[in-house]
Amino acid sequence: MEQQYIDLYKQQNDSIKKHSAAVMNDSRDASFALFQKLGFPTSALENYKYTDLKEALSVDYGLNINRISVPVNPYEVFSCDVPGIHSYLYFVVNDAFYPVNDARNNVLPKGVIIGSLKEVANTHPELLKDYYGKLSTIKEDGLIAFNGAFAQDGFFMYVPKNVVMDRPVQLVNILRSDVDFMANSHNLVILEEGAKAQLLVCDHTVDDVRFFANRVTEVFVAQNASYEHYKLENTHIKTTNLATLLIDQQASSKVLANVITLHNGVTRNTIEIDLDGENCETLLCGMVIADKKQQVDNFTSVIHNKPNCQSRELFKYVLDDMSKGGFTGKLYVAKDAQKTAAFQTNRNILLSKTAKMRTKPQLEIYADDVKCSHGATIGSLDETAKFYMQSRGISEEEARLLLMFAFTNDVIENIQIPALQDRMKLLVEKRLRGELSKCEGCVICQ
């Protein structure tokens, strides 16, 4: 499976580099060498036990190395899942940043730069060079290495010192192609000291073909900065979506990440948050609603390298039909990360006998003065509660719905953008009712 991509890289090496930027090319060959060594991860690997890519990788995907423009104007075809969010809106179509042509994006706060990673890498290389690949190239992970070799562009955001973004930023990844297609994009987010930003990443599919997306996002959150990252996936069943989110937190910074999978095919979220300064706060949440043959694996690591940091993790899954869920909660507390407080919860509801959930806490604690806890449960809906509701005249279906909604509610409550929170309540309810929480831009889900 790897061989065709290895050949492709060798043949197209010049084109790949020509259509990217020097800063990105600097580490490209090294990433490729690492991919050659590691290959694609298989479920035989401990870290990929719950993700099986064999079938998805057997498909012959097209890549757009020569950056031929895709005939779609997302500003016209896309209608947002979250109306009323008033975001700064950007698109990555497949793996190319789409030129900004929306007037309201032009009034970013002073000094903020948002745009194509490739372009900014060419126009402001000094801005990127200390950051690009700093978190990703050190990982021994075949998918991340593959991304380092093949990603040519992506989304870039820079928020300078003490600048507070006045509106959320929204990045919509649209997968659009007439043939089975592979997209590799790399995103880079830099928040300088005291900066504040919220990013909502939405994943959508437009065409009824097989998609394979492998995206890496690196986020640097400097001292006293505050960053919120929301990922909302609403893709079709033929999508393989591999998303790596790597966040580095400096002293007294705050991070909230909320990763919501409403509809998908095969999804793997690899999330690693490194706490590299004291007094950091981290809240990492996620939610999965899956049915049919959907698969979602959230592999999370929270790394406490410095003392006096707090992290909380909360993941909830509702699995129906033949769907499969995986959760890994890795918590690492370094020897001198004293006074760490770290809590992790994963709760799961299986609605059918054929749905499967596998959950694994993985705690490595080397400091002695810490408060850590973890808990995981797998259950079905509370029958007693359901009967109680029915005995008050609520139909069985409605009772199930209320219970499932209640179950996911605390994850939604952790959304700090009011319009997004309201919208999520509605989308989750619709999703639980079995109506697809469709986005109008999506022909498959209509």
Next chain:
Amino acid sequence: MLQIKNLHASINGKEILKGLDLVVRPGEIHAIMGPNGAGKSTLASVLTGNTAFEVTKGDVTFNGKDLLELSPENRSREGIFLSFQYPVEIPGVSMVNFMRSALNEHRKYKNLEPLSATDFLRTMREKKELVEMDNKLANRSVNEGFSGGEKKRNEIFQMAMLDPKLAILDETDSGLDIDALRIVANGVNKLKRPDNASIVITHYQRLLDYIVPDFVHVLYDGRIVKSGGKELALELEERGYDWIKKEVDEAI
């Protein structure tokens, strides 16, 4: 209104109700007393359609309908209400959403439009006052973290909201302090009308001072073995159940 004939029910293959007969007419209050484990709560569960119990024999009709054929939700919509001996906590489901869903499903069943938000909130307020329920409780998740007495009061609040034809109160008095007992009993009495009825399951004569029964039945070993007027409750309070057990055993 309610006719139970030769009702047999079992759980996990163990027979609990062993040929129970009972007739309740509109306007009547029936008290059911009996030793622990006799099957009182089982009767309530069977009447409300709890699928944990299997009805193996017998008939139950409610206002002319075959009750055992109805789903739990339709029994409720037909006007049966159970105040649970052990009310269930439902974290994450707010009292308001719970009650709104319940009330509107009742209305839909009767081909009525859903209540407007203002009408609904007004009804909530009125009924809360009836059982003197704390506002804070109504803003929380259903029964979550409620004290024993608060849960019981919440049951009567729900009863007031749903306005049932037949209310079954399963040990609603247990866990209530003296003042709460009076408030809850008053609430029940205020909801009393000539066209509705109640079955009051209790261990204590005390409650029957407030809610005065027309009939008192003794449920023992899955059957009603003795019935009488309200004075039977006084006699049971005084003499316990041994003499009845003896009577039953001698009759066999």
